[in-house]
Amino acid sequence: MSSALPGGARPEDLTAPAKIRSAAIAHLARDGFQKANLRAIAADAGVSAGLIFHHFGSKKGLLTACDERVLGVLTERARTAGRASGSGLHDLHRAYVSDPEDYRVHVQYMARAIAEDTPAAERFVATLVEESEEIFRAGAADGSMRESSDPRALAVLNVLISQALLTMPPPLARALGAERLGPEVLARMAVPALELFTRGLYTDDTLLEAARDAWASARPASSRKTED
Amino acid sequence: MSSALPGGARPEDLTAPAKIRSAAIAHLARDGFQKANLRAIAADAGVSAGLIFHHFGSKKGLLTACDERVLGVLTERARTAGRASGSGLHDLHRAYVSDPEDYRVHVQYMARAIAEDTPAAERFVATLVEESEEIFRAGAADGSMRESSDPRALAVLNVLISQALLTMPPPLARALGAERLGPEVLARMAVPALELFTRGLYTDDTLLEAARDAWASARPASSRKTED
DNA sequence: CCCGCGGCTGAACATGTGGTTAGTGTACTG
DNA sequence: CAGTACACTAACCACATGTTCAGCCGCGGG
Numbered sequence: 483m484s485s486a487l488p489g490g491a492r493p494e495d496l497t498a499p500a501k502i503r504s505a506a507i508a509h510l511a512r513d514g515f516q517k518a519n520l521r522a523i524a525a526d527a528g529v530s531a532g533l534i535f536h537h538f539g540s541k542k543g544l545l546t547a548c549d550e551r552v553l554g555v556l557t558e559r560a561r562t563a564g565r566a567s568g569s570g571l572h573d574l575h576r577a578y579v580s581d582p583e584d585y586r587v588h589v590q591y592m593a594r595a596i597a598e599d600t601p602a603a604e605r606f607v608a609t610l611v612e613e614s615e616e617i618f619r620a621g622a623a624d625g626s627m628r629e630s631s632d633p634r635a636l637a638v639l640n641v642l643i644s645q646a647l648l649t650m651p652p653p654l655a656r657a658l659g660a661e662r663l664g665p666e667v668l669a670r671m672a673v674p675a676l677e678l679f680t681r682g683l684y685t686d687d688t689l690l691e692a693a694r695d696a697w698a699s700a701r702p703a704s705s706r707k708t709e710d
Numbered sequence: 711m712s713s714a715l716p717g718g719a720r721p722e723d724l725t726a727p728a729k730i731r732s733a734a735i736a737h738l739a740r741d742g743f744q745k746a747n748l749r750a751i752a753a754d755a756g757v758s759a760g761l762i763f764h765h766f767g768s769k770k771g772l773l774t775a776c777d778e779r780v781l782g783v784l785t786e787r788a789r790t791a792g793r794a795s796g797s798g799l800h801d802l803h804r805a806y807v808s809d810p811e812d813y814r815v816h817v818q819y820m821a822r823a824i825a826e827d828t829p830a831a832e833r834f835v836a837t838l839v840e841e842s843e844e845i846f847r848a849g850a851a852d853g854s855m856r857e858s859s860d861p862r863a864l865a866v867l868n869v870l871i872s873q874a875l876l877t878m879p880p881p882l883a884r885a886l887g888a889e890r891l892g893p894e895v896l897a898r899m900a901v902p903a904l905e906l907f908t909r910g911l912y913t914d915d916t917l918l919e920a921a922r923d924a925w926a927s928a929r930p931a932s933s934r935k936t937e938d
Numbered sequence: 939c940c941c942g943c944g945g946c947t948g949a950a951c952a953t954g955t956g957g958t959t960a961g962t963g964t965a966c967t968g
Numbered sequence: 969c970a971g972t973a974c975a976c977t978a979a980c981c982a983c984a985t986g987t988t989c990a991g992c993c994g995c996g997g998g
Contacts (some may be wrong), residue, residue: 531957532958536975603881607885635898637885658866665928672925674867676918677856677859683855693904701897759947769985
């Protein structure tokens with residue numbers, strides 16, 4: 483519940499805007515922007531609904547404040563413990579499993595923001611894709627990863643997969659016998675995911691070649707650059 | 711052209727319930743269940759809002775009817791042109807790119823249903839996961855795919871990735887220079903995806919081993935505390 | 939020609955939600 | 969101590985949306 487409390491502060495110690503923002507981030511992460519209910523957020527924060535407007539002006543204003551907050555926390559976290567370990571995928575997993583509730587909420591929030599095309603979504607994906615692409619280029623350079631014909635698209639794919647895994651909808655989690663997504667499900671899913679990422683799945687190139695042909699012929703002539 | 715019209719019928723020829731259902735499927739695929747607006751659906755179908763209740767009883771009833779319809783169409787389509795080609799991933803891609811608008815709407819609908827945990831979502835994922843797992847087992851048996859340590863989890867991963875690709879949110883599509891998801895974006899994404907699926911990405915096993923250890927130590931019995 | 943019946947409409951109703959505002963208490967300031 | 973400023977609340981409003989309902993319209997049967 484308490485998201486991103488600085489120091490050892492408990493919710494009662496925070497200022498009202500901070501309490502509202504924390505509660506709002508939790509609600510937005512769980513329900514998305516449109517379904518989120520301002521009165522429920524206010525109740526969770528222990529204040530009245532009117533106070534939200536007193537401090538944030540509107541629901542949109544609150545959303546923007548939360549966007550800013552989550553973006554800041556996430557990029558901060560990425561900067562400190564960030565790219566030391568290698569892949570963004572693996573990174574996200576480990577952080578998700580090991581970190582406190584906090585991180586889960588923020589990642590969920592980010593996924594919601596991207597799914598609903600929030601103003602901050604652009605910056606979220608820009609950061610994520612940029613960082614992924616950088617990692618892939620570096621990995622290819624130092625030999626720890628295979629060269630990709632389209633690092634940018636690979637980066638987008640990586641972000642997509644990471645996000646999908648971290649926000650796995652309950653029906654899919656139930657297909658694994660769990661009630662919903664949790665550390666256990668994620669740990670289990672990480673195995674085939676990493677198997678895929680280290681050994682691949684197909685033993686021949688036919689599908690890959692088909693995809694390359696499809697892309698080559700589907701691509702408009704204007705955007706042609708150096709081919710793979 | 712429009713969604714699931716039998717024969718060459720145009721919308722004006724359909725019965726009112728069918729028109730409503732078609733319009734509803736389109737709206738539900740685009741907006742999800744909770745955001746979908748009955749008056750807008752009615753307007754699109756060229757009828758009054760009241761008629762929806764006359765025929766379907768409630769919004770939920772309409773949802774159920776749409777679920778049934780989409781499930782039927784999708785399984786039908788899967789049965790006819792289904793598993794002949796190989797991978798569910800590749801399959802979905804090709805169908806998406808080649809098929810008329812129709813298919814896109816139905817896939818989007820399914821993704822929405824799963825994301826929102828609709829009653830029909832269970833059956834959707836059951837079908838998809840079952841089919842994927844079957845394909846992977848068969849592929850491993852005939853040597854066209856590598857053996858997986860957890861075919862079930864791999865199947866779930868495959869469904870997850872396919873769904874994520876087919877419902878890529880606009881911000882991620884924009885990271886590739888496109889306005890939103892379309893055949894071109896999908897064709898481009900298919901290349902690194904298939905590269906990943908045939909060659910893998912990492913050149914060593916360290917991350918894979920780490921994931922295996924994590925999973926092995928994270929699954930003692932059934933319900934264990936999430937912290938370790 | 940009238941009757942009735944079922945598809946269908948349009949307006950009304952109920953509820954929930956974003957947004958506003960008047961007023962209250964409180965803490966700081968002169 | 970008086971006053972002011974500000975955080976805060978409760979009641980209220982406007983509006984969207986699911987839902988209901990009384991009735992209209994067109995058509996087939998007496």
